[in-house]
Amino acid sequence: MNPYAYIILIPLLPLLIFVLLGLFGRRYFKTSSGRIGTISLAITAILSFYTAYQYFFVSGKTEGVYQKIIALKYTWLPFSPNISIDMGIILDPISVMMIVIVSFVSLMVHVFSLGYMKGEERFATYFAFLSLFTFSMLGLVLSSNIFQIYIFWELVGLSSFLLIGFYFEKPSAVAASKKAFIVTRFADLGFLIGILILAYYSGTLDFGILISRLTSLHSPEFLAVTSASFLGASMLTWGLVLIFIGGAGKSAMFPLHVWLPDAMEGPTPVSALIHAATMVVAGVFLVARLFPVFCFDPSALHVVRYTGAFSALIAAVIACTQTDIKRILAFSTMSQIGFMMFALGVSQYGGEQGLGYMASMFHLFTHAFFKSLLFLCAGAVIHLVHSNNMQDMGGLRKIMPVTHISFLIACLAISGIPPFSGFFSKEDILLAAYHTNKMVYGIGLCTSALTAFYMFRLYYSIFWSKTSPSFEAHHGEATLSMKIPMIVLAVCSLFGGFVPIAAWVTSDGLPLKTPIDMGFSFLPVLLAAAGITLATYLYKSENDRPRKIASSLGSFYKLAYHKFYIDEVYLFITKKIIFNLIAAPAAWIDKHIVDGFMNGLAWVTEKISYGIKGLQSGKLQNYALYFFCGIIGLAVLFIYITHN
Amino acid sequence: MHEITLTHILFVSTALFFIGMYGLFTRRNMITLLMAVELILNSVNINFVAFNKYLYPGKLDGVFFAIFIITIAAAEAAVAIAIIINLYRSHHSIDVEDASEMKY
Numbered sequence: 001m002n003p004y005a006y007i008i009l010i011p012l013l014p015l016l017i018f019v020l021l022g023l024f025g026r027r028y029f030k031t032s033s034g035r036i037g038t039i040s041l042a043i044t045a046i047l048s049f050y051t052a053y054q055y056f057f058v059s060g061k062t063e064g065v066y067q068k069i070i071a072l073k074y075t076w077l078p079f080s081p082n083i084s085i086d087m088g089i090i091l092d093p094i095s096v097m098m099i100v101i102v103s104f105v106s107l108m109v110h111v112f113s114l115g116y117m118k119g120e121e122r123f124a125t126y127f128a129f130l131s132l133f134t135f136s137m138l139g140l141v142l143s144s145n146i147f148q149i150y151i152f153w154e155l156v157g158l159s160s161f162l163l164i165g166f167y168f169e170k171p172s173a174v175a176a177s178k179k180a181f182i183v184t185r186f187a188d189l190g191f192l193i194g195i196l197i198l199a200y201y202s203g204t205l206d207f208g209i210l211i212s213r214l215t216s217l218h219s220p221e222f223l224a225v226t227s228a229s230f231l232g233a234s235m236l237t238w239g240l241v242l243i244f245i246g247g248a249g250k251s252a253m254f255p256l257h258v259w260l261p262d263a264m265e266g267p268t269p270v271s272a273l274i275h276a277a278t279m280v281v282a283g284v285f286l287v288a289r290l291f292p293v294f295c296f297d298p299s300a301l302h303v304v305r306y307t308g309a310f311s312a313l314i315a316a317v318i319a320c321t322q323t324d325i326k327r328i329l330a331f332s333t334m335s336q337i338g339f340m341m342f343a344l345g346v347s348q349y350g351g352e353q354g355l356g357y358m359a360s361m362f363h364l365f366t367h368a369f370f371k372s373l374l375f376l377c378a379g380a381v382i383h384l385v386h387s388n389n390m391q392d393m394g395g396l397r398k399i400m401p402v403t404h405i406s407f408l409i410a411c412l413a414i415s416g417i418p419p420f421s422g423f424f425s426k427e428d429i430l431l432a433a434y435h436t437n438k439m440v441y442g443i444g445l446c447t448s449a450l451t452a453f454y455m456f457r458l459y460y461s462i463f464w465s466k467t468s469p470s471f472e473a474h475h476g477e478a479t480l481s482m483k484i485p486m487i488v489l490a491v492c493s494l495f496g497g498f499v500p501i502a503a504w505v506t507s508d509g510l511p512l513k514t515p516i517d518m519g520f521s522f523l524p525v526l527l528a529a530a531g532i533t534l535a536t537y538l539y540k541s542e543n544d545r546p547r548k549i550a551s552s553l554g555s556f557y558k559l560a561y562h563k564f565y566i567d568e569v570y571l572f573i574t575k576k577i578i579f580n581l582i583a584a585p586a587a588w589i590d591k592h593i594v595d596g597f598m599n600g601l602a603w604v605t606e607k608i609s610y611g612i613k614g615l616q617s618g619k620l621q622n623y624a625l626y627f628f629c630g631i632i633g634l635a636v637l638f639i640y641i642t643h644n
Numbered sequence: 645m646h647e648i649t650l651t652h653i654l655f656v657s658t659a660l661f662f663i664g665m666y667g668l669f670t671r672r673n674m675i676t677l678l679m680a681v682e683l684i685l686n687s688v689n690i691n692f693v694a695f696n697k698y699l700y701p702g703k704l705d706g707v708f709f710a711i712f713i714i715t716i717a718a719a720e721a722a723v724a725i726a727i728i729i730n731l732y733r734s735h736h737s738i739d740v741e742d743a744s745e746m747k748y
Contacts, residue, residue, distance in 0.1 A: 618747025620740060621669045621677075628665065 003059075004071035007051055007089055010099060011138040013044050018131040025124025033124035034117075037131055038110040044134070045103040055096045056504050066509035068092040068208055070144055082203045088144035090207065093505040094288050094361060098141035101368045102278050106134045108485035109273040112376050115481035116269055116383060126166060130273070133159035137278050141285060146195050147205050149286070153191070153250070156279050157184045163274060164266040176262035183259040187249020194242030197235055198293075201225035207289065215292045222296075233299065240300035244287060244307075251283030252334045253341060254311040258567055260334055264326035264388075268379030271326060276333050276375050277368035284340045284364060291357060291507060295349040305345025309443045312338025314564065316450035320457070321550075321561040323390045325378050328458050329371070332414070335447060336367050342444070343429040346436040347507065354507035355514070356436070359428030362501040366421040369496050370413040373489035377407040380478040380486070381462060390458065394466030394542070402483050404463050406490040411459045413493040415452035415528045418521070421496035427521050428502075428514055448524050452531030460539035653694040660687035674728045674738045678721060685717045 017040045025033045060066050071089040078084035110130060117126055136155035143149040158181075165177030199205050202213045202221045213221040214236070228235045245256075252260040263275050274280070287294060287304060294301050312335045319331035340360045347356025380403045385393055397404040413422035426448060433441040478486075503511040538546045550557045559565070615626075660683055667680025689710045696706025728738060735742050 613748050616746070616748045618744035620743070620746075621671075623746075625669050628669075 014131040014135040021128035034114045037127035048099040048103040089142045090144035105277045109269045112485045113269045115479040163270040173265040176265040180259035190242040191246020197239035247283030247286040272372040272375035276371040308338045308341025319454045350508045356432035357507040361505045363425035366425045369492040370410040373410040390461045397463040406486040409490045411455045424497035449527040449531045452528040456535035650698040657687040657690040
């Protein structure tokens, strides 16, 4: 009996709950669907924690190195003896860490949603979709086969589409869900081509075998894939860059980030789960999964590095000008994922050089907690104020103490102030960048300062700014079910930095020692403190200074406020170029040629049938005549035949 | 003077047969239609009697069968008149073109 057989329950349980609530929830489980979803997810979370305990403490190590264990394997579609799509579960440090993160954050979001979505008519459908998403994400991180990860990738995209467009009566929500799905689908085209390239050259779709074949310098597959080239870059670079494009779409890297701010049309707990902690890190996870192969191709790693760094910076700049609190948090997510990406990009495989990899995974871990906490607090605030706009809020700290303290803890964590969790992970990232590429380190420093600034701008605008709230609060702060996840996540954001991820999740499985270098950490912390101070000066009480600074920055401010007009560029390309030049002719051909052919066939048939219709005249004598003609004909035939 | 052979009589009966057929296909009045059908039956009768007389002079099988046919023709004419009466009751006309419910 396979000792890891219970792991199949971890993704399976949410799937069963999705089927149950999806089919019967509307009729039978109208209000109990929330409790059913939450309880099943609690069981999943307990199983995930147990798996993590087993893997990290009991049986994961062999000779001190964390192994990749294939827990389950099932051959599903064997195309040839080499290339077959299997369904399997792989346990290695990143996948175990991810199942803990996904199930825990999903549990917190479920508990929060019990209060936030109360009274919603499609309550059961919401929890069904949440369970579908949890199933897809858990399946994604446990995939042992690159095609299986693609299947779950698309499933995650579908769940995101369903949840963003949850309020489907709002046209903006429908447009946002369409945009998210189309942009990520377009990126997945690159992902698929990358999979095909890598599968063709390495002859397998299984992660372990693929990595081992493409990372040994003398294997025939490696030589084939690096010697074949297309437009100047080797096929290995093409394959990895295309796979990275797929990851960049899902993780909202520039220029495929346009869907993420609009995705905030969904309910806020959904944003906390999907667009903060879990789905958007799928791209980072993918690069981490294929990391050994990336290390053998420096050009692909450079693409990862610079895309991540640029996305981090541009998102931070845009976030400084926005006024919708969820959009600020969305850009903040994009920025932090940029951090994770460039941390992977500055890393190498093994030992001390694998610091970037470890830092990226550590930041993923801590970011999941404080970012989902930020979104949940934003949800509590929006629930009270019924507006997303920062300018409608102010002075809320007196009405919402729990939310206030949790938000403050999360802001301190994201700004990288010790001893909160964000400090430790950011320090490791900046250290890895410092040792590899000073320019990327510089970008990281600027972005950290900007992060501290805009996060505290947000904090002060919501909770301080005005001396008393500018609206009538008709109900108190959030219900208990909304407060508990916030408190739990605040504790995790506070103490998460002390979890020894460095001992568990590294590029080669050996534990890594990362002592805190006070001298090095001084500069980033100082810059963060400077950002906080500037935000306090500008936003703590209501004054005119921000507006004066904005007008003095003039056109640059306007550019950043409009998100650098990238959405407009996309709209131009789709409406003027794609619709007119490609879609319109295609539609014309479909309507006039294909449909025309079918209509023509029908027209011919109709004309013939009108002609023949006259034969059925209803007149008895005509029928008798036809009968007689038939007999004559047969008689002539038979006489002719018998004569010959 | 030429003898009257079998062929002459067969010509007559065939002509009668096709005249009857023509009447069957063409007449609008149902009773006239029936008269044409009787014509066809009579032509067959002539055929039987002719074959009997010219090919089997000693026997009378053909004549007996001709009597059968006359009987059956009479019975069938009665049934046909009954059908025509029924049709008249529903259509109030004995024009065969008015009974066109089988039209498309």
